[in-house]
Amino acid sequence: MPVLPWLKRLFTVDDNVLSDQFTLQPPEDSQNGGSSSGSSPVSDTGSTQPENSGEGTSGQDVDAASDAEAGQPEAPQSGEPDFYTSPDDSTGAPTGAPADPVLRAQSHSRKPIPMKELVLQAEQRREGNGDASAPESFAEHPGSHGGTNKEAIPKQIEHVKEKLQKTFHMPMNKDVVIREFTIGMPGQWKAIAVFVDGLCDKNVTNLHVLQPLMLLAHIGEDKEGVQNRFDTVHDTLLPGNQIDKKDKWSDMTSGILTGSTAVFIDGVNRGLIIDTKGWEHRTVGLAQTEPVVRGAHDSFTENLRANTGLVRSRLRSEHLVTEMIPLGKLGQTDIAVMHIEGLTNKSLVAEVKRRLTAIDVDFIPDSGLVEQFIEDSPTTWVPQLMSTERPDRVAHMLTEGHVAIFVGHNPFVLTVPVVFWSLMQTPEDAYIKFPFGTFLRLLRWLALVTAVLMPAFYIAVTNYHPEMIPTDLLLAIAGSREKVPFPAIVEILLMEFSIELIREAGIRIPSVIGPTIGLVGALIIGQAAVQAGVVSPLLVIVIAVTALASFTVPNYNLSFTVRVSRFLFLVVAVMFGFYGMALLLTVIGVKLSVHKSFGVPFLSPVVPSSDSSPDVFVRGPSYRMNQRPAYLLTQQSWRQQPVTRPWSKGTQQGMDAKKNKASKRGQK
Known part of the structure; x- marks a missing residue:
């Protein structure tokens, strides 16, 4: 902006x-x-x-x-x-x-x-x-074969083969297979089957495409013309459960590149796409970035249909709609937009599809690129879309009125819009009793403040406001720093740089020895730095607590915001002390208050205030989560009965009291 x-x-x-x-x-x-x-x-x-x-x-x-x-x-x-x-x-x-x-x-x-x-x-x-x-x-693919209409499918099987060879750069291209055969035992109809080796299941192609057409099909004389061949093959000879008729050449090539088998019949200017997808992919495994103790442990994989199926298996509703949007000119990537029809705000769904269809690039390899293309403000550091690998979390957010964006061959799903408070929540908060969920949530908020402000607070207190420190503690700090040759800011930067190195090394090193390297490296560096007099022992404690607090941030993208913001607060604390920290906090607060995520204020439902269930700073009881978030402007704002515990005496007394108050107001 x-x-x-x-x-x-x-x-x-x-x-x-x-x-x-x-x-x-x-x-x-x-x-x-x-x-x-x-x-x-x-x-x-x-x-x-x-x-x-x-x-x-x-x-x-x-x-x-x-x-x-x-x-x-x-x-x-x-x-x-x-x-x-x-x-x-x-x-x-x-x-x-x-x-x-x-x-x-x-x-x-x-x-x-x-x-x-x-x-x-x-x-x-x-x-x-x-x-x-x-x-x-x-725009003009080299596979176009003659004529003015490059989308037309040639009738002659020889022309089809020639056009396929030009389209897929054969014989230089070795993984595209063209199988010529004749349909029926008498061998009257010539045909071609095309598939990509490695993308399709060869067993399915052999058993459900080639074998029925070549060995099991008995055809008589072709009395009704060549066009009848197409319908005969589609209606009676192919047992596949998903067979599509195509009239355009680009639809045929797109189907081949997505793992299907294409069948062309001599004399027919149309083609058949048989679903034979079967490439290798990772099976459903444990969640890596969002683990929980209580709750589901499965996570998304690199298979788009498996990911949408994981959500549908939880949210069994006929109103759950999945729309497909292919993106990319050079290599197409399937994008799935999922929402609940009749619940999600229609203008939100239209805006999501508008931003996606406006993306005009060669290739989309990851959901992170989609996030950068469609977010409201590319220069804002805070996450503007929720990225999650948990199917249960996506299903829950869909029922609230969000829109989910699945990117092909990517295990992370984007949900929009997002508010700041949801970035500090985990699915486990809802799976345990609300007092315990509230305790964990408040602990994470305290950890967030610690991770951002603790080093800057130490600098501001020791450099500008030592009168705020008790005398005994001040003497202990002075004694620990007596032999340290560097100022406090240099000590903090050295330790922060070491922590960032250990964090990055733990990610890049193979997982078998990664945690060991991180733990041993931190202990060795900290102990050696204190013994050498490079840093003070108290500062090592400050940096260690800060690092632990930063690991409690549940959102991976938000953790980057926390790490960068910590250095900004260090700079203003060195220059201006508490006044600089207060000024930077004010600027960040104003920036977040005016920021929006797909038309929703980023600090909703706090700024601006709106009706919502008790699920912002703390976790309220599940039987009181009656309303969906008002800032989503859903078509249905209530998600459960206002009275979900009718057998409870306290609930009945509360409802009777409300009715009595309402009747008294009516009498007045």
Whole structure:
């Protein structure tokens, strides 16, 4: 964000200066007064009941489901700005921009275009119709075979083979297999099966594709013409459970590259894609970055369908929708967008799909790149998307109204939006009793403050405010530093640098000896530094406690923020003492308060204040988690019965007291 607009935001209370940011809007039904999801529904008898997820939204669910089947993002709200430039009719470049794609990417033209045109361009890229902004080598694939329509599938089987060889650079390319055969025992129909060795399961290809077509198919005379061959093979000869008919060459090549087997029949300008995926991948294992003592221990893998299946196995709902968005011009990566239809805010889903379809790169190897492309502010240090490897956590966040983003061949799933407080929570908080969960959560908050401020606090106290230290402790500090030749800031920097080296070495060294190297290295370095008089013993304790506190931060991306912020506070503490620390804390607080994640204020529901279940700083009882977070503006705000323990005497007394108060207010 430029400096001037950020300063305007800093010193104003008017949100109009943020017109260049996406803002999450309430569902249309609540705006039109159709249904009030912000309050608990009340029955005719006066008892409070939760909102029925199957009533009142059936029409919206049907419309939303049809939009999801079409595979197109919904149009944003009228007040939502466009971030993309309008292409010129002739060159596809922004108006007034250079024709060269590299120079055009550096152009600053900001002419907005309608959302429908943007979606149309993304669909054209996805279908392989070429992209005017892409380099010529990718827009016009060398595998195109003659004619003006490069997407057409040739009828003659010889032309199909020639086009396949050009497309996959054969015979130089050795892992693409072209198998020529004839269909049926009499051997009347010529055909070709194409697959990639290593991506498909050869046993499935042999048993469910080649064997039925070559040995088990009995065909008579071809009296109805060659076009009937295609339907005959599709309807009666192939026993596979997922067979798709394709009319475009790019769809056939895309299916081959994803592990399927393509079948071309002589005389037919269409093709069949049979699902035979079977590449090697890691099985479901233990969570590495988010381990828990009590709770599920499985984690995501590098298999996209296995990851979505892990979530569906927990969240068995017909309203759980998974939409696929392929990204990448040179090598496509499947992106899965998962949300609960009828619950998640529609404008949030549309914004996620809009940002994803706007990504125009050669290749997406990891979810970290997707995170950097779609986050609100690339210069902000705090995580703006939640990255997790736990299926149970993704399932829980989906029920709250979040959107999950799965990236192919990556074991980490992104969820949006994210607020600061959720970065300090773990799934285990909900699996144990709320007093224990609250204790652990408060312990983590104390550890966060310690990891960020403890070294800076030591510097500020010893250098600028020694009068705050008790006399005995001050004498002990002075005695321990009597023979140390360096100032306190140099000692801290030396120890912090050593800790960072040990941390990085423990990650890069093989896991068998990594923990041993870290533990032994820390002990040896600390003991040797104290004996040599390079650092004081008290400072070693300070740095050790700080390092332990930083390891309690549950979010891996947030731990980087903590480590960098610690050095910033050290700098201001050396220069200005407590005044510098207070000033930096104020700047960080203001920055976080104005920051948004997919239209949601980053410090919600605290700043600004909004209704939510008791699950921010502390962990409330599970039977009181009645409301979904109000800042998500979901279509259904209640997730459970307001009274979940009707057998409890205290609960009944509380409900009776509320009814009596309500009746007295009505009488007055």
